Amino acid sequence: MTVWGGQPPSALCAWVVLLLLVVSGEPSRSPYDQEQDQNRDRDRDSETTDPRTDPRKDPRTNTRVYHRDVSEVRGKDCRRCCDPGEQPPPHYSNPHYPQQYPQYQAVPQINITILKGEKGDSGQRGPYGKSGKSGQSGPRGPNGLRGTKGSIGTPGEPCKAQYAAFSVGRKKAIHSNDYYQTLVFDTELVNLYGHFNMFTGKFYCYVPGVYYFSLNVHTWNQKETYVHVMHNEREVVILYAQPSDRSIMQSQSLMLELEREDQVWVRLFKGERENAIFSDDFDTYITFNGHLIKPKSEG
Known part of the structure:
Protein backbone atom coordinates (compact mmCIF):
# COMPACT_ATOMS: atom_id res chain seq x y z
CA MET A 1 0.00 0.00 0.00
CA SER A 93 15.64 4.49 31.27
CA ASN A 94 17.89 6.77 29.22
CA PRO A 95 21.27 7.16 30.99
CA HIS A 96 21.74 10.63 29.44
CA TYR A 97 18.58 12.03 31.02
CA PRO A 98 18.50 12.88 34.73
CA GLN A 99 16.43 10.65 36.96
CA GLN A 100 13.32 12.22 38.51
CA TYR A 101 13.49 10.34 41.83
CA PRO A 102 16.44 9.23 43.99
CA GLN A 103 17.40 5.62 43.87
CA TYR A 104 18.68 3.79 46.94
CA GLN A 105 21.32 1.15 47.00
CA ALA A 106 21.51 -1.53 49.66
CA VAL A 107 24.69 -1.38 51.75
CA PRO A 108 25.96 -4.67 53.16
CA GLN A 109 26.09 -4.89 56.97
CA ILE A 110 29.30 -6.00 58.66
CA ASN A 111 29.21 -7.83 61.99
CA ILE A 112 31.62 -5.79 64.16
CA THR A 113 31.89 -8.55 66.78
CA ILE A 114 33.68 -10.75 64.25
CA LEU A 115 36.37 -8.08 63.77
CA LYS A 116 36.76 -7.38 67.53
CA GLY A 117 40.27 -8.08 68.79
CA GLU A 118 41.51 -9.36 72.12
CA LYS A 119 41.35 -7.22 75.25
CA GLY A 120 44.50 -5.20 75.81
CA ASP A 121 46.57 -4.91 78.98
CA SER A 122 45.45 -2.54 81.74
CA GLY A 123 47.14 0.83 81.65
CA GLN A 124 49.00 2.47 84.49
CA ARG A 125 46.95 4.07 87.21
CA GLY A 126 46.70 7.82 86.83
CA PRO A 127 47.52 10.33 89.59
CA TYR A 128 44.98 11.26 92.21
CA GLY A 129 42.88 14.28 91.42
CA LYS A 130 42.44 17.27 93.67
CA SER A 131 40.05 16.96 96.58
CA GLY A 132 36.66 18.47 95.91
CA LYS A 133 34.87 20.94 98.09
CA SER A 134 33.14 19.66 101.20
CA GLY A 135 29.45 19.11 100.70
CA GLN A 136 26.70 20.28 102.96
CA SER A 137 25.96 18.29 106.09
CA GLY A 138 23.11 15.91 105.62
CA PRO A 139 20.14 15.57 107.95
CA ARG A 140 20.59 13.72 111.20
CA GLY A 141 19.88 10.04 110.84
CA PRO A 142 17.57 7.99 113.04
CA ASN A 143 18.74 6.61 116.38
CA GLY A 144 20.53 3.32 116.12
CA LEU A 145 19.57 0.11 117.83
CA ARG A 146 20.58 -0.42 121.43
CA GLY A 147 23.81 -2.34 121.72
CA THR A 148 24.39 -5.50 123.70
CA LYS A 149 25.35 -5.36 127.34
CA GLY A 150 29.08 -5.19 127.91
CA SER A 151 31.11 -7.51 130.07
CA ILE A 152 31.91 -6.80 133.71
CA GLY A 153 35.03 -4.71 134.13
CA THR A 154 37.90 -5.25 136.49
CA PRO A 155 37.39 -4.26 140.13
CA GLY A 156 38.39 -0.69 140.89
CA GLU A 157 40.41 0.65 143.76
CA PRO A 158 38.68 0.79 147.13
CA CYS A 159 37.02 4.08 147.93
CA LYS A 160 39.13 6.26 150.16
CA ALA A 161 37.30 7.21 153.31
CA GLN A 162 37.64 10.85 154.35
CA TYR A 163 38.28 11.75 157.97
CA ALA A 164 39.03 14.84 160.04
CA ALA A 165 39.42 15.04 163.83
CA PHE A 166 41.35 16.91 166.48
CA SER A 167 41.55 17.33 170.28
CA VAL A 168 43.82 19.94 171.92
CA GLY A 169 44.28 21.35 175.47
CA ARG A 170 45.79 24.27 177.44
CA LYS A 171 47.55 24.19 180.83
CA LYS A 172 48.13 27.92 181.29
CA ALA A 173 45.60 30.39 182.62
CA ILE A 174 44.63 33.44 180.56
CA HIS A 175 43.42 36.95 181.51
CA SER A 176 41.71 39.53 179.35
CA ASN A 177 43.32 42.81 178.21
CA ASP A 178 42.36 45.72 175.97
CA TYR A 179 41.89 43.64 172.80
CA TYR A 180 40.47 40.29 171.77
CA GLN A 181 42.73 37.27 172.25
CA THR A 182 42.83 34.02 170.29
CA LEU A 183 42.98 31.05 172.62
CA VAL A 184 46.17 29.17 171.69
CA PHE A 185 46.61 25.57 172.92
CA ASP A 186 49.83 23.97 174.09
CA THR A 187 48.84 20.29 174.28
CA GLU A 188 48.06 18.19 171.20
CA LEU A 189 45.97 15.13 172.02
CA VAL A 190 44.70 14.20 168.52
CA ASN A 191 45.43 16.04 165.29
CA LEU A 192 44.47 13.83 162.33
CA TYR A 193 46.32 14.87 159.14
CA GLY A 194 47.43 18.08 160.93
CA HIS A 195 44.23 20.00 160.15
CA PHE A 196 44.50 21.90 163.46
CA ASN A 197 47.29 24.50 163.49
CA MET A 198 48.88 24.61 166.97
CA PHE A 199 50.71 27.86 166.20
CA THR A 200 47.62 29.91 165.22
CA GLY A 201 45.15 28.00 167.45
CA LYS A 202 42.72 27.47 164.51
CA PHE A 203 41.18 24.44 162.77
CA TYR A 204 41.34 24.59 158.95
CA CYS A 205 38.76 22.66 156.94
CA TYR A 206 40.22 20.51 154.12
CA VAL A 207 37.26 18.11 153.80
CA PRO A 208 33.94 19.94 153.32
CA GLY A 209 31.05 18.55 155.31
CA VAL A 210 29.31 18.58 158.69
CA TYR A 211 31.50 18.83 161.84
CA TYR A 212 30.92 18.56 165.58
CA PHE A 213 32.82 20.87 168.02
CA SER A 214 32.99 21.10 171.83
CA LEU A 215 34.73 23.52 174.27
CA ASN A 216 35.46 22.97 178.00
CA VAL A 217 36.92 25.57 180.46
CA HIS A 218 37.37 26.08 184.20
CA THR A 219 36.10 29.37 185.72
CA TRP A 220 38.04 31.61 188.09
CA ASN A 221 36.80 32.56 191.59
CA GLN A 222 35.23 36.02 191.73
CA LYS A 223 35.93 36.51 188.00
CA GLU A 224 33.79 36.38 184.92
CA THR A 225 34.40 33.86 182.05
CA TYR A 226 33.42 35.15 178.60
CA VAL A 227 34.59 33.37 175.38
CA HIS A 228 33.18 32.79 171.85
CA VAL A 229 33.49 29.91 169.35
CA MET A 230 34.23 31.60 166.02
CA HIS A 231 33.45 30.48 162.43
CA ASN A 232 35.87 32.52 160.30
CA GLU A 233 35.21 36.06 161.64
CA ARG A 234 31.68 35.37 162.83
CA GLU A 235 30.70 34.74 166.48
CA VAL A 236 28.71 31.48 166.50
CA VAL A 237 28.17 30.52 170.18
CA ILE A 238 29.23 31.92 173.61
CA LEU A 239 30.50 30.20 176.73
CA TYR A 240 29.75 32.39 179.80
CA ALA A 241 30.03 32.08 183.58
CA GLN A 242 29.15 34.75 186.20
CA PRO A 243 31.55 35.68 189.02
CA SER A 244 31.23 33.24 191.90
CA ASP A 245 32.88 32.34 195.19
CA ARG A 246 33.91 28.98 193.80
CA SER A 247 35.16 27.86 190.40
CA ILE A 248 33.31 25.38 188.18
CA MET A 249 33.75 23.57 184.82
CA GLN A 250 31.77 25.08 181.94
CA SER A 251 31.20 23.53 178.44
CA GLN A 252 29.69 24.39 175.05
CA SER A 253 29.11 22.22 171.96
CA LEU A 254 27.76 22.72 168.40
CA MET A 255 27.72 21.39 164.82
CA LEU A 256 28.77 23.41 161.78
CA GLU A 257 28.64 22.82 158.04
CA LEU A 258 32.01 23.86 156.67
CA GLU A 259 33.39 24.49 153.21
CA ARG A 260 36.98 24.02 152.17
CA GLU A 261 39.43 26.49 153.86
CA ASP A 262 36.90 27.57 156.52
CA GLN A 263 38.34 28.27 160.00
CA VAL A 264 37.02 27.47 163.50
CA TRP A 265 38.70 28.89 166.66
CA VAL A 266 38.11 30.24 170.22
CA ARG A 267 38.32 33.94 171.18
CA LEU A 268 38.55 35.56 174.65
CA PHE A 269 36.51 38.75 175.09
CA LYS A 270 38.44 42.02 175.59
CA GLY A 271 38.88 43.69 179.05
CA GLU A 272 35.79 45.86 179.56
CA ARG A 273 35.48 43.89 182.80
CA GLU A 274 37.70 41.40 184.46
CA ASN A 275 37.60 38.20 182.43
CA ALA A 276 39.74 35.07 182.98
CA ILE A 277 40.01 31.27 182.54
CA PHE A 278 41.62 29.22 185.29
CA SER A 279 44.39 26.64 184.79
CA ASP A 280 47.78 25.64 186.25
CA ASP A 281 51.00 24.31 184.84
CA PHE A 282 50.32 20.70 185.87
CA ASP A 283 46.78 19.83 184.81
CA THR A 284 44.85 20.53 181.60
CA TYR A 285 41.71 22.50 182.41
CA ILE A 286 40.91 23.81 178.92
CA THR A 287 40.08 21.49 175.93
CA PHE A 288 38.84 22.08 172.39
CA ASN A 289 37.62 19.13 170.24
CA GLY A 290 36.17 18.60 166.74
CA HIS A 291 35.61 15.87 164.14
CA LEU A 292 33.93 15.26 160.77
CA ILE A 293 30.47 13.70 160.89
CA LYS A 294 29.63 13.44 157.15
CA PRO A 295 31.65 14.56 154.13
CA LYS A 296 29.91 16.72 151.57
CA SER A 297 31.00 14.37 148.76
CA GLU A 298 28.63 11.68 150.07
CA GLY A 299 25.64 13.88 149.35
Missing part, protein backbone atom coordinates in the same frame (compact mmCIF):
# COMPACT_ATOMS: atom_id res chain seq x y z
CA THR A 2 1.34 3.43 -0.95
CA VAL A 3 0.30 6.89 0.14
CA TRP A 4 1.22 10.32 -1.23
CA GLY A 5 3.65 10.02 -4.08
CA GLY A 6 3.93 6.27 -3.93
CA GLN A 7 5.70 6.28 -0.48
CA PRO A 8 4.88 3.58 2.10
CA PRO A 9 3.22 4.70 5.42
CA SER A 10 6.38 4.16 7.52
CA ALA A 11 8.42 6.37 5.28
CA LEU A 12 5.75 9.02 5.47
CA CYS A 13 5.87 9.00 9.31
CA ALA A 14 9.64 9.41 9.23
CA TRP A 15 9.37 12.45 6.99
CA VAL A 16 6.74 13.99 9.26
CA VAL A 17 8.92 13.54 12.35
CA LEU A 18 11.93 15.02 10.56
CA LEU A 19 9.88 18.00 9.45
CA LEU A 20 8.64 18.65 13.00
CA LEU A 21 12.18 18.53 14.35
CA VAL A 22 13.43 21.01 11.79
CA VAL A 23 10.57 23.43 12.43
CA SER A 24 10.58 23.30 16.24
CA GLY A 25 14.33 22.83 16.80
CA GLU A 26 13.55 20.61 19.77
CA PRO A 27 13.24 16.83 20.17
CA SER A 28 9.81 15.34 20.69
CA ARG A 29 8.60 15.80 24.28
CA SER A 30 5.95 13.84 26.07
CA PRO A 31 3.20 15.67 27.99
CA TYR A 32 4.93 14.64 31.25
CA ASP A 33 8.23 16.22 30.14
CA GLN A 34 6.49 19.38 29.04
CA GLU A 35 4.76 19.75 32.42
CA GLN A 36 8.07 19.28 34.22
CA ASP A 37 9.73 21.90 32.02
CA GLN A 38 6.96 24.39 32.68
CA ASN A 39 7.34 23.96 36.43
CA ARG A 40 11.09 24.53 36.20
CA ASP A 41 10.59 27.62 34.01
CA ARG A 42 8.18 29.12 36.54
CA ASP A 43 10.67 28.54 39.35
CA ARG A 44 13.49 30.18 37.46
CA ASP A 45 11.33 33.08 36.20
CA SER A 46 10.35 33.82 39.81
CA GLU A 47 14.01 34.38 40.56
CA THR A 48 14.10 37.17 37.85
CA THR A 49 16.92 35.55 35.94
CA ASP A 50 18.21 37.55 32.96
CA PRO A 51 17.95 35.37 29.82
CA ARG A 52 21.02 37.09 28.46
CA THR A 53 23.15 35.74 31.30
CA ASP A 54 21.35 32.43 31.92
CA PRO A 55 23.20 29.67 30.08
CA ARG A 56 20.13 27.48 30.32
CA LYS A 57 18.05 29.71 27.94
CA ASP A 58 18.55 30.99 24.43
CA PRO A 59 18.71 34.79 24.53
CA ARG A 60 17.21 35.06 21.05
CA THR A 61 14.08 32.98 21.67
CA ASN A 62 13.98 33.03 25.48
CA THR A 63 13.43 29.29 25.34
CA ARG A 64 15.25 26.50 27.18
CA VAL A 65 18.20 25.01 25.36
CA TYR A 66 18.31 21.25 25.55
CA HIS A 67 21.58 19.47 24.90
CA ARG A 68 19.86 16.30 23.92
CA ASP A 69 20.99 14.85 20.61
CA VAL A 70 18.20 14.84 18.04
CA SER A 71 19.60 11.70 16.53
CA GLU A 72 18.55 9.78 19.63
CA VAL A 73 14.91 10.40 18.76
CA ARG A 74 15.14 9.96 15.01
CA GLY A 75 15.90 6.29 15.37
CA LYS A 76 12.83 5.69 17.54
CA ASP A 77 9.37 4.80 16.27
CA CYS A 78 6.79 7.52 16.25
CA ARG A 79 4.35 7.09 19.10
CA ARG A 80 1.29 8.93 20.12
CA CYS A 81 0.70 9.72 23.71
CA CYS A 82 -2.89 8.54 23.45
CA ASP A 83 -2.08 5.08 22.06
CA PRO A 84 -3.39 2.20 24.21
CA GLY A 85 -0.86 0.32 26.27
CA GLU A 86 1.38 3.34 26.43
CA GLN A 87 4.59 2.60 28.30
CA PRO A 88 6.58 5.17 30.23
CA PRO A 89 8.59 7.51 28.00
CA PRO A 90 11.95 6.16 26.91
CA HIS A 91 13.85 8.82 28.84
CA TYR A 92 13.03 7.07 32.13
